[in-house]
Amino acid sequence: xxxxxxxxxxxxxxxxxxxxxxxxxxxxxxxxxxxxxxxxxxxxxxxxxxxxxxxxxxxxxxxxxxxxxxxxxxxxxxxxxxxxxxxxxxxxxxxxxxxxxxxxxxxxxxxxxxxxxxxxxxxxxxxxxxxxxxxxxxxxxxxxxxxxxxxxxxxxxxxxxxxxxxxxxxxxxxxxxxxxxxxxxxxxxxxxxxxxxxxxxxxxxxxxxxxxxxxxxxxxxxxxxxxxxxxxxxxxxxxxxxxxxxxxxxx
Ligand code: SAM
Numbered sequence: 001x002x003x004x005x006x007x008x009x010x011x012x013x014x015x016x017x018x019x020x021x022x023x024x025x026x027x028x029x030x031x032x033x034x035x036x037x038x039x040x041x042x043x044x045x046x047x048x049x050x051x052x053x054x055x056x057x058x059x060x061x062x063x064x065x066x067x068x069x070x071x072x073x074x075x076x077x078x079x080x081x082x083x084x085x086x087x088x089x090x091x092x093x094x095x096x097x098x099x100x101x102x103x104x105x106x107x108x109x110x111x112x113x114x115x116x117x118x119x120x121x122x123x124x125x126x127x128x129x130x131x132x133x134x135x136x137x138x139x140x141x142x143x144x145x146x147x148x149x150x151x152x153x154x155x156x157x158x159x160x161x162x163x164x165x166x167x168x169x170x171x172x173x174x175x176x177x178x179x180x181x182x183x184x185x186x187x188x189x190x191x192x193x194x195x196x197x198x199x200x201x202x203x204x205x206x207x208x209x210x211x212x213x214x215x216x217x218x219x220x221x222x223x224x225x226x227x228x229x230x231x232x233x234x235x236x237x238x239x240x241x242x243x244x245x246x247x248x249x250x251x
Contacts, residue, residue, distance in 0.1 A: 006042040025065035045147035049078035081109040083245035090201030106138030120203030160216035163196040170218040177222035
């Protein structure tokens with residue numbers, strides 16, 4: 001079943017209908033040939049998904065597409081994790097690496113992403129529009145009800161201060177951590193925990209940055225004895241955390 005983004009203004013709860021418009025309708029009708037009677041999922045990206053059935057689809061005018069549906073079922077917080085995971089990610093030199101991290105973290109259920117500039121990052125800015133497009137696409141792919149929050153680029157210290165003030169558990173991933181200090185060991189066993197994971201850019205963190213993180217209450221953890229690329233480390237850290245969350249919420 002395909003998933004599309006629907007504007008809240010195009011949902012009529014009383015009538016039990018919703019309408020896809022714009023690019024989403026064009027993609028549904030012209031590209032995927034969604035037609036009358038077909039089932040689909042619509043997400044507001046603001047916390048609600050809907051199972052819906054297409055009743056009418058078409059192109060009322062040259063540049064307008066619509067897909068009118070009846071709502072079959074409302075799914076609040078559909079496919080959203082109860083564990084609130086934030087990834088603080090050193091901005092990678094290669095944009096494609098950051099995009100890969102953002103895409104995979106979105107599919108795995110991350111709640112927020114904070115790109116940071118550090119002593120060894122070459123860049124201090126991000127291409128927000130493109131990253132948000134990748135996040136939206138990741139949400140459609142994984143049928144998520146809520147879009148992860150992408151913050152502006154900030155310093156490591158600012159990102160640490162925010163996480164501490166929100167009472168989040170903070171773990172900085174560092175390749176020189178004893179590999180017995182496995183990430184999973186430090187993750188809170190509370191189903192509704194708020195966890196911040198910090199992963200460095202290609203050049204990693206310097207010891208001063210690790211010390212700063214400790215000052216903000218961060219635990220330094222390992223992803224094993226092998227030195228991982230930044231994107232591998234970020235994806236592994238999120239998957240370990242989301243996997244534990246899945247286990248906790250399954251029992
Ligand atoms: N600083 C190292 C260097 O000079 O090559 C490698 C940095 S690594 C490419 C980028 C980031 O991935 C690190 O800052 C760390 O956050 C994470 N990382 C890589 N391997 C790791 C491991 N075995 N355990 C924990 N974190 C790791």
